[in-house]
Amino acid sequence: MAQVMAQDVRQLSRMTLDPLMWTASLAALLLGVSTLFLIIIYVLYQASGLIGEISLGAFLFSEAWVPLAEPPRLGIMHAWMSTLYVTAISLLVAVPLGVGIALFTAELAPPAARAVLQPCLEVLAGIPSVVYGFFGFVTLVVWFEAWFDMTTGVSILAAGLIVAITVTPFIASTATEALDAVSAGDREAGLSLGVTRFYTIRRIVLPRAMPGIFAGVVLGFARAIGETLAALMLIGNSVAIPGSVLDRGQTLTGLVATELGEAAVGTPKYHALFAASAVLMVLILLINVGILLAKKRLLRHGF
Amino acid sequence: MTTQFRSMPATQLRPPLVPAVTRGDASAAAALHTIDLCSSYGDRGVLTNVSIECPVQQVTAIMGPSGCGKSTLVKALNRTLELTPGARVTGGGVFFRDQDLYAREVDNRAVRKVIGIIHQRPQPFPMSIEENVLFGVRFHQRLTRHQRHDLVEACLQRTGLWTEVRDRLHQPAHQLSGGQQQRLCLARTLANQPEVLLMDEPCSSLDPASTERIEQLVAELKRDYTIVIVTHNVSQAKRVADRVVLMMEGQVLEQGEAEQVFDCPRTTAGADFLAGRIG
Amino acid sequence: MASNPQWRLHQPRALLAERLFVAGAWIAGSMGFLLPVAIIGYLLVNGIGVLSWEFISAPPRGYPLGLHGGILPAIQGSLAVTMVALGVAFPLAVASAIYLAEYAEHPRFVAIMQFLAECLAAVPALLFGVLGYGLLVVQFGLGISALAGGLTLAMMMYPVILIGSHAALQSVDRSLRESALAMGVSRAYVIRRALLPRAWPGIIAATVLAGSHAVGSAVPVLFTAAVVQTRSAPSLDSPVMTLPTHLFYLVSEAVSFEHAYGTAFVLLVCLLFANTCALVLRRRLRMRGE
Ligand SMILES: Nc1ncnc2c1ncn2[C@@H]1O[C@H](COP(=O)(O)OP(=O)(O)O)[C@@H](O)[C@H]1O
Ligand SMILES: [Mg+2]
Numbered sequence: 034m035a036q037v038m039a040q041d042v043r044q045l046s047r048m049t050l051d052p053l054m055w056t057a058s059l060a061a062l063l064l065g066v067s068t069l070f071l072i073i074i075y076v077l078y079q080a081s082g083l084i085g086e087i088s089l090g091a092f093l094f095s096e097a098w099v100p101l102a103e104p105p106r107l108g109i110m111h112a113w114m115s116t117l118y119v120t121a122i123s124l125l126v127a128v129p130l131g132v133g134i135a136l137f138t139a140e141l142a143p144p145a146a147r148a149v150l151q152p153c154l155e156v157l158a159g160i161p162s163v164v165y166g167f168f169g170f171v172t173l174v175v176w177f178e179a180w181f182d183m184t185t186g187v188s189i190l191a192a193g194l195i196v197a198i199t200v201t202p203f204i205a206s207t208a209t210e211a212l213d214a215v216s217a218g219d220r221e222a223g224l225s226l227g228v229t230r231f232y233t234i235r236r237i238v239l240p241r242a243m244p245g246i247f248a249g250v251v252l253g254f255a256r257a258i259g260e261t262l263a264a265l266m267l268i269g270n271s272v273a274i275p276g277s278v279l280d281r282g283q284t285l286t287g288l289v290a291t292e293l294g295e296a297a298v299g300t301p302k303y304h305a306l307f308a309a310s311a312v313l314m315v316l317i318l319l320i321n322v323g324i325l326l327a328k329k330r331l332l333r334h335g336f
Numbered sequence: 337m338t339t340q341f342r343s344m345p346a347t348q349l350r351p352p353l354v355p356a357v358t359r360g361d362a363s364a365a366a367a368l369h370t371i372d373l374c375s376s377y378g379d380r381g382v383l384t385n386v387s388i389e390c391p392v393q394q395v396t397a398i399m400g401p402s403g404c405g406k407s408t409l410v411k412a413l414n415r416t417l418e419l420t421p422g423a424r425v426t427g428g429g430v431f432f433r434d435q436d437l438y439a440r441e442v443d444n445r446a447v448r449k450v451i452g453i454i455h456q457r458p459q460p461f462p463m464s465i466e467e468n469v470l471f472g473v474r475f476h477q478r479l480t481r482h483q484r485h486d487l488v489e490a491c492l493q494r495t496g497l498w499t500e501v502r503d504r505l506h507q508p509a510h511q512l513s514g515g516q517q518q519r520l521c522l523a524r525t526l527a528n529q530p531e532v533l534l535m536d537e538p539c540s541s542l543d544p545a546s547t548e549r550i551e552q553l554v555a556e557l558k559r560d561y562t563i564v565i566v567t568h569n570v571s572q573a574k575r576v577a578d579r580v581v582l583m584m585e586g587q588v589l590e591q592g593e594a595e596q597v598f599d600c601p602r603t604t605a606g607a608d609f610l611a612g613r614i615g
Numbered sequence: 616m617a618s619n620p621q622w623r624l625h626q627p628r629a630l631l632a633e634r635l636f637v638a639g640a641w642i643a644g645s646m647g648f649l650l651p652v653a654i655i656g657y658l659l660v661n662g663i664g665v666l667s668w669e670f671i672s673a674p675p676r677g678y679p680l681g682l683h684g685g686i687l688p689a690i691q692g693s694l695a696v697t698m699v700a701l702g703v704a705f706p707l708a709v710a711s712a713i714y715l716a717e718y719a720e721h722p723r724f725v726a727i728m729q730f731l732a733e734c735l736a737a738v739p740a741l742l743f744g745v746l747g748y749g750l751l752v753v754q755f756g757l758g759i760s761a762l763a764g765g766l767t768l769a770m771m772m773y774p775v776i777l778i779g780s781h782a783a784l785q786s787v788d789r790s791l792r793e794s795a796l797a798m799g800v801s802r803a804y805v806i807r808r809a810l811l812p813r814a815w816p817g818i819i820a821a822t823v824l825a826g827s828h829a830v831g832s833a834v835p836v837l838f839t840a841a842v843v844q845t846r847s848a849p850s851l852d853s854p855v856m857t858l859p860t861h862l863f864y865l866v867s868e869a870v871s872f873e874h875a876y877g878t879a880f881v882l883l884v885c886l887l888f889a890n891t892c893a894l895v896l897r898r899r900l901r902m903r904g905e
Contacts, residue, residue: 156651162834170866252737435622
């Protein structure tokens with residue numbers, strides 16, 4: 034009797050709660066993930082308002098950014114050039130530093146050092162970009178004024194160096210993961226041939242970990258492109274095309290962040306800012322899809 | 337002296353390889369021996385007072401139930417034990433022709449070059465077959481392209497791989513079968529021109545045909561090398577060994593000529609092990 | 616006995632390379648330690664002097680605004696937008712994770728959803744702000760408000776909580792779920808009674824992480840929720856001040872570096888506290904896994 038009743042209860046719960054949870058959770062998932070498509074579609078839709086106002090070539094390569102001119106001139110070449118500079122500087126610093134930290138953590142660090150280093154990197158990754166911007170403003174910018182005899186120290190170089198610090202923990206942690214995944218047997222087999230650690234790392238460990246390290250660097254690249262406030266606060270917001278790394282500039286993200294709130298809705302300038310966001314978005318999506326395809330290839334073809 | 341071997345051009349390494357040890361002097365008795373060797377992982381002692389002898393150009397089989405410290409012992413012989421975090425040699429010593437291998441002035445990497453080791457599971461490196469063979473040599477010696485080519489051929493010939501892989505030297509080594517990979521590991525150890533070969537259960541992950549192949553190789557290689565092989569397969573030891581060391585719980589139970597140990601073990605525990613009642 | 620050259624390594628170049636490598640790695644490792652310590656230390660040391668009861672409990676005053684007074688409205692505003700964001704993102708993300716880990720049947724579907732979530736997590740904060748501004752503030756007429764800012768942050772937090780919770784649910788022993796299901800109870804029951812209690816620390820850790828991300832994030836709220844000044848207590852339909860945007864304003868308008876240090880201090884202390892909690896939770900989770 035009791036058994037029958039228990040079965041009834043089970044039947045009941047299977048009939049009522051499961052379909053409900055199934056439906057609700059699936060709906061949540063679809064709703065949540067659809068924000069990705071929402072961003073893509075909405076940004077592209079708003080950017081399309083620029084069609085007819087300016088050609089893609091002129092938008093990207095030939096016009097200056099003078100939105101108040103009549104008719105407005107809406108080129109973003111200065112912005113993507115600044116972004117390129119900032120990203121290049123930050124990766125030049127962050128890749129060696131991040132991979133170096135990873136090599137230290139995975140190959141050399143005594144367990145105690147490792148236990149200290151990892152939370153340190155998490156803290157570094159947890160500092161918000163406004164705070165980085167502020168920190169750069171009261172340190173790097175001041176130093177630059179002294180070192181390079183600049184009237185104001187804000188510059189592409191200052192922005193690049195601070196962005197480097199923001200991506201370093203990211204590259205370091207992905208690279209550490211990749212190095213940790215290399216088996217201890219591989220290392221031992223290499224070392225037991227009487228070679229140095231560096232030789233084993235260079236010829237066995239790094240080649241094995243390279244796909245993971247590379248993916249981390251590429252994702253770090255995506256982060257550097259997308260970094261907004263830290264760069265904005267240090268780069269000096271100049272719409273001139275930058276000539277050197279000590280010039281002021283304005284990144285793509287900085288351009289949008291500075292001007293979007295002030296652009297009248299529906300004007301060419303408003304659409305141009307969405308178009309600039311679209312450029313950013315397409316770059317980031319391409320990077321992610323590229324990594325996905327590379328991963329698939331690696332899975333299929335071995336290392 | 338043995339160092340003359342290093343200066344010899346690699347072109348002269350064509351098979352049969354020049355004997356690694358020049359015989360005939362008084363030290364020929366034991367190439368490698370340990371005296372009261374003790375080691376531990378962290379605080380846990382694993383080997384206690386292990387004293388063994390491995391005579392020149394003979395095959396010494398180390399046997400014993402699993403977990404008794406065989407791998408620990410062979411790794412201590414060529415100083416690869418210290419690659420394991422926490423593992424240490426805590427007492428006694430390992431001697432190669434009366435040189436204490438744990439002496440301060442001895443570089444552990446030089447020891448590993450002279451005393452090569454083959455692990456239980458083949459570990460091909462992520463590079464071509466040819467580069468696998470040359471891995472150690474490229475570090476230890478500067479060779480011309482011609483010498484390198486000859487050395488690769490010699491080592492692969494020596495391990496019977498040459499005819500199987502001569503057409504795909506530049507393909508990744510992980511495409512080889514398990515048995516071929518193990519012979520490749522042997523070839524790359526030989527390319528280092530060692531004098532002693534340590535083999536830690538080299539056949540335990542291989543099929544019977546590959547096992548037989550490796551056993552043949554051991555029999556051939558002992559003309560030129562001093563060989564120490566770990567096995568827990570009694571019949572394999574009977575086939576290849578000249579000398580046997582029986583271990584139990586980190587200590588040497590018995591050692592001696594193979595026939596003597598197999599035919600009339602001195603201890604009952606040894607007899608039990610050889611009869612398959614322990615293990 | 617003279618030491619035999621056989622027992623030394625004769626590769627000066629390789630040995631030099633080894634030394635350089637070891638030195639370089641140690642230098643990089645110390646940088647990884649010194650950078651955060653220096654940055655945090657510098658900001659905390661400079662910020663602690665600014666801190667007073669008034670700084671935390673009073674609204675900003677003076678001209679330009681922020682020269683005197685405190686940052687109370689910014690603290691309240693940050694709390695308000697974060698609460699809105701958590702209230703929306705947390706249930707959605709956990710439910711999604713439950714679907715992926717427990718109900719989804721096709722591995723391909725799971726893989727695609729995971730990829731989309733990863734893409735979403737890689738979208739820069741700025742783009743969420745742009746969407747929030749264009750769609751919520753302008754098109755839906757929410758105006759610059761705590762609600763618009765909270766919803767924008769919710770979109771940004773969603774993938775982070777989803778990925779973390781999914782991992783936490785998956786790390787629960789398979790056999791546990793199978794033996795529970797074998798007893799014939801519904802999946803919903805197993806999820807509620809057996810899986811969630813075990814995955815909880817991981818889910819909370821991911822949420823805390825996403826939350827602290829959101830608290831520190833200035834760009835998405837910069838044009839969806841933030842104003843330079845408010846005096847009223849935060850409400851859903853009015854704009855608010857937040858800590859990061861206040862800091863941005865203080866620095867970019869060069870109002871008061873002293874107050875900027877103080878604001879950065881409060882922000883950092885909150886985030887460090889949250890991060891430590893997340894870390895402890897994850898440690899506990901890992902320990903239980905072993
Ligand atoms: N890395 C290690 N850390 C701690 N203990 C170990 C480690 N490797 C082996 N041991 C212990 O040392 C003992 C001997 O191991 P091993 O030499 O591998 O035995 P065998 O090769 O004879 O099977 C075993 O009891 C094993 O548990
Ligand atoms: Mg073993």
